[in-house]
Amino acid sequence: MVDKPYTDEKLNTWTFVRTFNHEVLSEELVWHRDEKGLSDRIKKARREILFYEENDNCPTCAQHLPSNLKTHAVEKHSHKIEEVNAAIDLSTLRGSSFSS
Numbered sequence: 138m139v140d141k142p143y144t145d146e147k148l149n150t151w152t153f154v155r156t157f158n159h160e161v162l163s164e165e166l167v168w169h170r171d172e173k174g175l176s177d178r179i180k181k182a183r184r185e186i187l188f189y190e191e192n193d194n195c196p197t198c199a200q201h202l203p204s205n206l207k208t209h210a211v212e213k214h215s216h217k218i219e220e221v222n223a224a225i226d227l228s229t230l231r232g233s234s235f236s237s
Contacts, residue, residue: 142157142158142160142161143155143157143158143161144156148220148223148224149220150160151217151220152220152223152224152226169182175221175224175225178217178221179218179221179222181216182214182215182218183214183218183222185210185214186210186211186214186215189202189207189210190211191209191212219223
């Protein structure tokens with residue numbers, strides 16, 4: 138078994154916090170500061186929400202989008218945004234600098 142230089146704390150289905158031990162050099166952690174990835178997840182979720190809010194029919198196949206499907210999709214993507222923002226807030230509290 139390989140010892141990892143970090144521990145993971147699961148916050149929810151899609152979000153976890155990785156804490157590195159004191160022996161890891163800060164230069165080695167640069168790739169973990171994925172601000173663009175978090176921002177991209179928020180932007181994608183916002184685009185999905187906008188799609189379902191603006192369309193009653195699929196623009197590609199013209200199939201009707203039922204209101205319950207649209208409501209579920211908007212709630213799902215809104216929840217993703219909340220999860221990413223919570224991860225950003227937690228990272229900020231722990232000393233990283235993310236913005237959405």
